[in-house]
Amino acid sequence: MSRDALERHQVWIYLAAILCGLAAGALWPALAPGFEALLWPTLAVLLYATFVQVPLLQVGAAFRDRRFTVAVLLGNFVLIPLLVWLCLPLLSDDPALRLGVLLVLLVPCTDWFISFCQLGRGHTAKAIAITPLNLLAQLLLLPVYLWLMLPANALDTTAIMARLLPAALGLIVLPLVLAGVTERWIDAARPRAVWRARLAWWPVPLLAVVVLMIAGAQVNTVLSAGPALLAVLPVFVAFLLVTSLLARLVARVMRLPLEEGRTLAFTMGTRNSFVVLPLALALPAGWETAAVVIVFQSLIELFGMLLFLWWIPQVLFRNKAA
Structure with a gap:
């Protein structure tokens, strides 16, 4: 199977992994501690392999087309937060569910977005160029959005941040730094580019393993969260639907070409579910629904x-001349 075929069929791979995880967790509950122990290192490797595909050292490339960059920043970091x-x-008062929805909907995707953009006849080069800027902006702005949108009495802020900060440093910042070092090492010699291509195979199977372990470790939470998931x-x-229409509006106002409009x-439309997943998994006991909501959203997406x-x-972005 080629990597393109693997990415095209990833939705079915993840669905099968979740079903296998639920079955394993239900039949063999003793596996849950093992799943939880293996989950964190697997997530770290997943994030590292994914970040290596992001041109972290080429953030400046995004600013070469200022109009497109402004459109992306406006859409992802102004309009979508307002929409959320x-x-x-419309959501229930369950703070774990609300936090899960906020975590997953407020951050734009940095991985499969590029693949779908290419398949959907977008501008792949500009999608790649804008990705590191999207990643850095979401890491800086997500805490601000959560502070503005979560009511102060909805959770113990001190306890939550005490859990989230180590998870963010260990499972996001550290893989990000290692990916930047790897990118510099790869760029230093042309033959080393093969390592980036090899690492590009890792995200889909690793994410499948991650969702399998989450489903196996949290089978009771998944089953009990069924009504809440149907509600969300x-x-x-x-x-x-609304983000696609907003993208059409922004593209028209900014007078973007068709390919750039599709990329927008x-x-x-795509969200960075696996990047915020470690944050949800690091929450205290009783907040497991947040992680389940994030995995559920990724499947819907x-x-x-x-x-x-x-x-x-x-x-929406049809070439009328064709």
Whole structure:
């Protein structure tokens, strides 16, 4: 199987992994501690392999097309946070569920967004160029968004931050730094580029292992969260629809070419679920629903991207001259 085929079928791979994890957790509960112990190092390797694919040392490339950059920043970090804030009254009062929704919807994707952009006839080069800027901006702005959108009495802020900061440093910042060092090492000699290509195979199978272990370790939480997940399903579906329409509006106002408009739609529609997943998993006992919500959203998004591959190039950003 080629890597392109692997990425095209990733939604079914993740779905199968979740079902296998649920079955394993239900049949052999004693596996749960092992899943939890292996989950953290697997997540760290997953994030490292993914960050290596992001041109971290080429952040300046995003600013070469200022109009496109402004459109992406406006869409991802102004309009979408406003949209998410407007969605909050539609959610239940469960703070874990709300936190999970906020974590996953507020951060734009930095991995499969590029693959779907390429398949959806977007501007792949500009998608790659804008990715490190998206990543750095979300790491800086996510704490601000959470502080603004979560009511002060919804959670013990001190206890939550005491859990989130070590997770962010150990499972996001450290892999990010190592990926930057690796990128510099690879760029120093042309033959070393093969290592980036090899690491590009890792994210899909590693993410499948991660969701399998989460499902196996949290099988009771997943089953008990069923009604809550069904309640949040319309929000995630509506998010995909509304973000695509917002992308069309922003592209028209900014007068973006079709390929750049499609790229904008894919970056606004895809979210960085696996980057915020470690943060949700680091929360205290009783907050497991947040991680389940994040995994659930990623599945809804992947199915939504299958529709986007038709909806974006054939309807919203159709080439009328073709």
